Amino acid sequence: MNSCADDCPCAAMTTEKLTLHYGATAAFRDVSLEIPRCEITALIGPSGCGKTSFLSSLNRLTDLVPSCRVTGRITLGDLEVLAPDTNVVALRRRIGMIFQKPNPFAFSIAKNFALPLREHGVREHAEIEQRTEAALRDVGLWDEVRDRLRRSARTLSGGQQQRLCLARALALEPEVLLLDEPCSALDPISSAKVEDHLQSLKGRFTVVIVTHNLAQARRIADRVVFFWADESGGRVVESGPVDALFEDAIDPLTQAYVRGQHG
């Protein structure tokens, strides 16, 4: 499955006994996972089991929530993500993230790219334009917006906004891409477009994607992680290669979930 070249820049992530609390309540406990480089790892599980929280802990976006406490270990390549001396800005530059709700900046489409690119040290105007166009082509949005780059990004439809956010993350050439239900606000056609692009991006990034769409997980993922929540918070019930998890899961909870019998 791993189609990636040896010199590919993307990195693997691991978590060890990762536990996350909001105040005194645990969102998930003891999550130990391998996220292989250049593969697509899908997180599935019912609402509220901690998938978004898990994703946000990987780029330490959880630092922004005052009540949130993360313990355990996360690595990105050789980097200890949770170490106190880790530079979070540098960390987040290696990891792109797409949120459940599209969040383009309330500026023009062009500025949505120019602002982060400049911050990442891209000074040349020509290079900014070229990378903007390439990223917009990657998500199939270029033809829709090429004539209105100066217009506010808020004038786009929800699906277009989400693809813009994906393109904005891609333009920064991250090593890892975290996607939180990127297709939940999209119609089936846009959703299929995003899915196609994710597959065409395979081998360029390490992808972690949260999805409620089991068919989608099955189509695009290399590995699947099944989250489940009970009284003590979320946990990982089972994880493994996509076929193993969908065809012969070991845990009865997983078997029932992938057959669509609850959740």
Added chain:
Amino acid sequence: MTAPSRRFDPRGLGPAHPSSAVSVGAAAAVLAVFAWLCFDMVRQGVGVVDWQFLVHEPSDAGRAGGIAPILVSTLWILAVCLAATVPLGLLTSIYLAELTPRDDVVGRITRRSLDALAAVPSIVFGLFGNAFFAYGLGLGLSILSGGLTLACMILPLFIRTVELGLRAVPASQRDAAHALGLRPIAIAFRVVLPQATPAIVAGLVLGIGRALAETAALIFTSGYQTRFPTSVFDSGRSLSVHIFDLGANIPGGDARAYGSALVLVAILFLLNRIATSILRLFGLEAPR
């Protein structure tokens, strides 16, 4: 369950409740006072205001002549005031809203002090400005002293208005920026601050309004010299001080006091229009 007849009455007051009559009456009274004020000002002032009034120096202690040097001094005082208020105010509000957590001790002390300052009567700022800028720093009775004193006076209002505007920017914008690996300082200045433009303009309009209306803080700091100022170290009389002086100290100065008041109100009105157009330029609604 509420009775059906009350279902569409959000405040739970029946249509015939006496308090609704009282509030309508109060609103009418306010309107009437305002209309009378405008009418009176225009009636008494309009005969005085013409082009000559705007371009000539006052003579006979203000009973005759115009207000040209006073307009110039007013604009200079305002310019000094804004040059100090805008950078200091923006930096402080960004510090309060973006760079410190809500429960930060320094932030809390700053906020409390600003609220206390906002409630201080302007005459106290005048005395402080006189002691600190005019004598302490040796700036004398000057446009500089006056402008800086006004800045101290309107800073609290400006900072709190901008801070509220910064806080109103949705958290999702900050999340997006953090996730893209932007530095906190860039997030504050490049992502959040531009989106608070309406609040900044609102803060400026409020601040300028207060500054232009201010008399007590200026008498002891920028003085009442009616000559054309040649630098910010000259004393200069603001329009508000001029109106006060004509009205209170100069018998026979009433007509020109009204004329000057009319000009002051016209300037305020113009500033408001400019602010509204700036907001429209940004595709934003004027704050109400």
